[in-house]
Amino acid sequence: MVSLDRSLLFRSRFFLPLPAILLLSWPAPAGADVLRFDTAEVVLRASRTFNGSGGLPNPFVDVELTAEVTSPGPNSRRFLVDGFFDGDGAGGPSGNVFKIRVFAAEVGLWTWTSHSTDPGLNGLSGSFNCSGTLSGVFAAGPVVRDPLYPRTFRYSAGKPVYLMGKFLDQAAPDPLKWSQTFLSENLTDVDRQAMLDRHVGMKVNKLSVYLANKGDYGTAWPTTPWVGTALNNDKARFDLARWRLYERWILEMRRIGLVAHLWFFADDSGFGSLPDADRKRLIRYGMARISGYVNTFFTLVLEWEEGWSVSEVETHMTYLHEKNPWDREASIHCQIGDFDFPAAEWADYMDIQAGATSYSGVYQRGITNRGLAVKPVIQEEFSQGDENTGNRQKTWAAFLAGAAGAGTGAFLAPFSVFASRVPFHRMEPNQALVVSGTAYAMAEPGQSYAFYLPVSGTITVDFSAVSGTLIVEWLDPRQGTWLSAPGIVGGGTRSFKTPQTGDWALYIHR
Numbered sequence: 001m002v003s004l005d006r007s008l009l010f011r012s013r014f015f016l017p018l019p020a021i022l023l024l025s026w027p028a029p030a031g032a033d034v035l036r037f038d039t040a041e042v043v044l045r046a047s048r049t050f051n052g053s054g055g056l057p058n059p060f061v062d063v064e065l066t067a068e069v070t071s072p073g074p075n076s077r078r079f080l081v082d083g084f085f086d087g088d089g090a091g092g093p094s095g096n097v098f099k100i101r102v103f104a105a106e107v108g109l110w111t112w113t114s115h116s117t118d119p120g121l122n123g124l125s126g127s128f129n130c131s132g133t134l135s136g137v138f139a140a141g142p143v144v145r146d147p148l149y150p151r152t153f154r155y156s157a158g159k160p161v162y163l164m165g166k167f168l169d170q171a172a173p174d175p176l177k178w179s180q181t182f183l184s185e186n187l188t189d190v191d192r193q194a195m196l197d198r199h200v201g202m203k204v205n206k207l208s209v210y211l212a213n214k215g216d217y218g219t220a221w222p223t224t225p226w227v228g229t230a231l232n233n234d235k236a237r238f239d240l241a242r243w244r245l246y247e248r249w250i251l252e253m254r255r256i257g258l259v260a261h262l263w264f265f266a267d268d269s270g271f272g273s274l275p276d277a278d279r280k281r282l283i284r285y286g287m288a289r290i291s292g293y294v295n296t297f298f299t300l301v302l303e304w305e306e307g308w309s310v311s312e313v314e315t316h317m318t319y320l321h322e323k324n325p326w327d328r329e330a331s332i333h334c335q336i337g338d339f340d341f342p343a344a345e346w347a348d349y350m351d352i353q354a355g356a357t358s359y360s361g362v363y364q365r366g367i368t369n370r371g372l373a374v375k376p377v378i379q380e381e382f383s384q385g386d387e388n389t390g391n392r393q394k395t396w397a398a399f400l401a402g403a404a405g406a407g408t409g410a411f412l413a414p415f416s417v418f419a420s421r422v423p424f425h426r427m428e429p430n431q432a433l434v435v436s437g438t439a440y441a442m443a444e445p446g447q448s449y450a451f452y453l454p455v456s457g458t459i460t461v462d463f464s465a466v467s468g469t470l471i472v473e474w475l476d477p478r479q480g481t482w483l484s485a486p487g488i489v490g491g492g493t494r495s496f497k498t499p500q501t502g503d504w505a506l507y508i509h510r
Contacts, residue, residue, distance in 0.1 A: 040110065169385040181221035211265075250293055253295055463491065
């Protein structure tokens, strides 16, 4: 963890004497400020030592720790933050270390006060100063719903972002095919680094990862956050060495600009039959431990219909948000079809699965779900990730249907060139513009127009409501290269022919 991120921990100015609190630096100097959008870590010591891997009392169950955290400034907010047991503080299961993690979203002096059933953890107070800004992509803050364009995402203090991942990557060699297995105990760090390198090369900006998996992907790649193995574990205790590994790689994702899209429960694993207490314990521990990182983003379960009832989904998603002080985006994933909970307040976005359909099916699924609620749609699953024409067509169809992100696809690096250029957050799907020919269209009327032609040919577009001159550019979705074309003047219909055979994207703008 130290080798990947040197800004996680800090020494703060505490109001109480040293014996109550461990002042830990990794390896920031004493008195160092916490950068804005970094994670401040308060480390406390309980009045006794616990064995986290066995024995009683169980620190994961029998000790409660929360903190009231107050942000700086005249418009300060108060947060109720859960603490968590962390053994010896370095991945070992035995110790008296408990931690509270604070997402430092505002510059200024932050304060905290602890409350606990353990006398060594109760009634402590402290503060830390936040100044400067985290480096890299997340210097612009976490990914949030855009308040002005609520069907899209943006960095909270920065620009809009189209979330693009590839959790199904059939084109990759084993064991790199499935990003959700990234934290599996059966992968090595060499495997994980190779997977990250591959995804960065594809220009994606999110990585979908399971926090708990037993049976998905053929049982070969379990992720077991509890003490034990996938087949035999204690769901009342967490493997602290594994959680430390999880953190290390989440921070590495942050460093290289990837959203860590974390899924609490895999499908094909029987987690729908777990007692509520076991499922809520994982949610609480996970949110306390990792939601304070700026690049986290959550989904409760893959394919909730597999073993979860509607009431269980609603209960556990409500609980997740109760344990979500930093307002990380969270939702549920559905089987093939439309999103099942579009009106639910707990559904920050709609995570859908178009399945193994045609590009026209992907497009229609996107349009249909866009009409269900004014929320971002993530077209999570519409291919197995083979790098072929069909999956490239689906990638573009999802985008032109107004999605806020996608989880699969092909030829993503070329696609990212287009998505990073056009003002998609201000654009709406608009098929009425296409008078003839085959193309999908989206527009910010009078300003910007995007078209995707899934096959070569000519399209005629209605620009009768547009005045003035517009720039015309083609993008090759195989290579990501731009090709300029003669500009046009609005006031009527205009025709455009693909520069070469195959699919092409067209960008027309002021």
